[in-house]
Amino acid sequence: MTKPFKIAQSVLVVIYTPALDVLMIRRADTQDTEFWQSVTGSKDALGHSFAATAMREVLEETGIDCAHGTPLATGLQDWHLENIYDIYPRWLHRYAPGTLFNTERVFGLRVPQGTPVTLSPREHTHYQWLPYVDAAALCFSPSNAEAILLLPRFAAAGSHAA
Numbered sequence: 232m233t234k235p236f237k238i239a240q241s242v243l244v245v246i247y248t249p250a251l252d253v254l255m256i257r258r259a260d261t262q263d264t265e266f267w268q269s270v271t272g273s274k275d276a277l278g279h280s281f282a283a284t285a286m287r288e289v290l291e292e293t294g295i296d297c298a299h300g301t302p303l304a305t306g307l308q309d310w311h312l313e314n315i316y317d318i319y320p321r322w323l324h325r326y327a328p329g330t331l332f333n334t335e336r337v338f339g340l341r342v343p344q345g346t347p348v349t350l351s352p353r354e355h356t357h358y359q360w361l362p363y364v365d366a367a368a369l370c371f372s373p374s375n376a377e378a379i380l381l382l383p384r385f386a387a388a389g390s391h392a393a
Contacts, residue, residue: 236325236326236327236330237273237325237326238273238274238275238276238277239273239318239326239330239332239333239334240273240274240277240281240333240334240335240336241271241272241273241274241284241333241334241335241336242270242271242272242281242284242285242288242335242336242337242338243269243270243271243314243335243336243337243338243374243375243378244269244270244271244285244288244289244307244337244338244339244340245269245337245338245339245340245375245378245379245382246269246270246289246293246295246339246340246342247339247340247341247342247363247382247386248341248342248343248344248346248360249341249343249344250344250362251362251363251382251383251386252344252360252361252362252363252366253269253360253361253362253363253366253367253379253382254269254270254293254348254358254359254360255267255268255269255358255359255360255361255366255369255370256268256269256270256292256293256350256354256355256357256358257355257356257357257358258354258355258356259352259353259354259355259356260354265369265371266371267369267370267371268370268371268372268375269370269375269378269379270285270288270289270292270293271288271335271375272284272287272288272291272292273333275287281309281336281338282307282309282338285297285307285309285336285338285340286298286299286307289307289340291351291354292350292351292354292355293348293349293350293358294347294348294349294350295340295342295346295347295348297340303340303342303346306340306341306342307338307339307340308338308339308340308341308385308389309336309338310337310338310339310378310381310385312336312337312378312381313334313335313336313337314334314335314337314374314377314378315332315333315334315335316332316333316335316374317331317332318330318331318332318333335374337378339382339385339386341386363379363380363382363383364380366379367379367380
């Protein structure tokens with residue numbers, strides 16, 4: 232059975248604590264042991280909302296449930312930012328032929344200090360909580376680093392428009 236192509240619409244979710252410590256996770260599918268990032272993932276279908284995709288990806292990658300009706304649901308914030316970037320050549324094969332760019336919607340998820348994390352071993356091998364400036368410096372992706380550096384602004388705004 233052929234795996235369907237990925238949709239070139241994804242989310243980036245910066246998970247953080249009230250102290251602005253950011254959850255960083257290390258990818259399992261790369262030889263680069265320093266490929267650290269926030270939660271990311273593509274829509275499963277074009278009709279799915281970015282917010283639904285963010286909730287699903289956070290749960291799949293970290294075990295943190297922020298779906299509607301859960302205690303963490305109000306912590307999910309749509310930052311109303313979108314990045315359009317070139318898909319890295321090593322992952323172009325995952326997309327339909329001719330797809331070169333991805334649109335990434337940025338979210339923040341505020342969680343209490345000490346929130347347990349359960350990684351999906353298929354996707355990530357390690358995690359750590361870092362002060363936001365250190366987390367940004369560790370990021371492989373420039374758009375991820377930029378989003379993390381915006382954290383103080385969005386955390387202070389406290390907009391919960393997911």
